[in-house]
Amino acid sequence: xxxxxxxxxxxxxxxxxxxxxxxxxxxxxxxxxxxxxxxxxxxxxxxxxxxxxxxxxxxxxxxxxxxxxxxxxxxxxxxxxxxxxxxxxxxxxxxxxxxxxxxxxxxxxxxxxxxxxxxxxxxxxxxxxxxxxxxxxxxxxxxxxxxxxxxxxxxxxxxxxxxxxxxxxxxxxxxxxxxxxxxxxxxxxxxxxxxxxxxxxxxxxxxxxxxxxxxxxxxxxxxxxxxxxxxxxxxxxxxxxxxxxxxxxxxxxxxxxxxxxxxxxxxxxxxxxxxxxxxxxxxxxxxxxxxxxxxxxxxxxxxxxxxxxxxxxxx
Ligand SMILES: C[S@@+](CC[C@H](N)C(=O)[O-])C[C@H]1O[C@@H](n2cnc3c(N)ncnc32)[C@H](O)[C@@H]1O
Numbered sequence: 004x005x006x007x008x009x010x011x012x013x014x015x016x017x018x019x020x021x022x023x024x025x026x027x028x029x030x031x032x033x034x035x036x037x038x039x040x041x042x043x044x045x046x047x048x049x050x051x052x053x054x055x056x057x058x059x060x061x062x063x064x065x066x067x068x069x070x071x072x073x074x075x076x077x078x079x080x081x082x083x084x085x086x087x088x089x090x091x092x093x094x095x096x097x098x099x100x101x102x103x104x105x106x107x108x109x110x111x112x113x114x115x116x117x118x119x120x121x122x123x124x125x126x127x128x129x130x131x132x133x134x135x136x137x138x139x140x141x142x143x144x145x146x147x148x149x150x151x152x153x154x155x156x157x158x159x160x161x162x163x164x165x166x167x168x169x170x171x172x173x174x175x176x177x178x179x180x181x182x183x184x185x186x187x188x189x190x191x192x193x194x195x196x197x198x199x200x201x202x203x204x205x206x207x208x209x210x211x212x213x214x215x216x217x218x219x220x221x222x223x224x225x226x227x228x229x230x231x232x233x234x235x236x237x238x239x240x241x242x243x244x245x246x247x248x249x250x251x252x253x254x255x256x257x258x259x260x261x262x263x264x265x266x267x268x269x270x271x272x273x274x275x276x277x278x279x280x281x282x283x284x285x286x287x288x289x290x291x292x293x294x295x296x297x298x299x300x301x302x303x304x305x306x307x308x309x310x311x312x313x314x315x316x317x318x
Contacts, residue, residue, distance in 0.1 A: 007036030007065050008109040011247055011297045015284050017042055019304040020101040020245045026050035027100030030091075032084040032230070033057060035109040037066030043103075044073040053077045054094065056084050058133040062109065083133065085226035087233040098239040104246045106227070106253050108132065108217070110296060120217060122188035122209040128181065130220045140216050141182045149173045159224070159252065160215030168194040168212060187212070214250065224252060231260045235276060240309040243279070249299045254283065261305045279304040
């Protein structure tokens with residue numbers, strides 16, 4: 004296990020994802036520290052192939068070390084998974100047995116001060132997963148209009164005090180640019196009504212605002228639906244898709260894409276999905292104790308079903 008990130012629901016992912024005996028091509032769309040990928044490779048080595056994708060170069064570097072003993076059967080790609088179809092086509096792969104998405108950020112990204120994801124560490128307000136991207140959290144906080152700030156805090160953070168927080172941000176940044184995670188976290192607390200400022204918080208008051216900014220900076224929800232549909236398309240018949248999400252906004256998208264693909268399979272295309280997990284799988288108490296990051300994880304699994312193209316022609 005590496006200290007970069009402890010893989011969540013690992014046993015469950017292996018159980019559902021790998022349906023083949025020996026071989027197969029598996030894609031880990033969110034390589035991170037390579038925890039899931041290493042376990043997949045151990046199962047499919049030496050006949051199978053793993054393609055690992057991450058938009059964070061730090062993740063690719065770490066995973067390359069972690070997967071050191073298996074690199075002859077692994078291809079690591081620094082890319083956004085929104086380009087999944089293109090990545091697969093460039094690699095000339097045409098039968099994919101399983102695809103994993105373990106969404107969100109890694110513990111490493113959260114822990115590293117200078118990545119600016121966490122209100123627990125004081126760092127530059129950054130939050131980019133892809134370090135080559137120009138747009139970051141401080142650009143957002145210092146340039147979005149008050150209305151835009153309210154919109155993202157409400158939509159991506161489901162934050163009750165969006166208006167108060169946005170107002171204070173706009174007032175504050177006229178005097179001083181808001182460039183650090185601590186500045187923003189303190190400001191969120193200052194914006195709360197008096198009664199909420201005091202007392203014990205169940206979660207830190209800045210949690211939702213930080214989540215909303217992260218989602219907006221990385222366009223996390225916008226790319227998800229498109230990428231899931233691409234993943235379903237590139238899977239082979241009976242190939243599996245496993246998605247681990249960490250908040251309700253992500254989980255809702257996964258659930259809806261799966262349901263739509265299940266319903267529309269005959270009407271629209273020559274393929275669809277069979278949903279394997281009617282209810283999402285959650286981490287056990289024992290796993291949560293070992294790894295509190297698993298507390299909010301939900302795993303959904305579906306299987307590709309191909310419908311014979313010439314089933315009409317036969318009649
Ligand atoms: C929860 S971590 C994955 C951890 C990994 N399963 C492990 O065992 O170490 C999520 C990773 O996905 C990456 N990621 C998130 N959205 C992405 C996207 N749209 N394209 C590529 N990588 C993405 C992040 O950079 C991060 O490294």
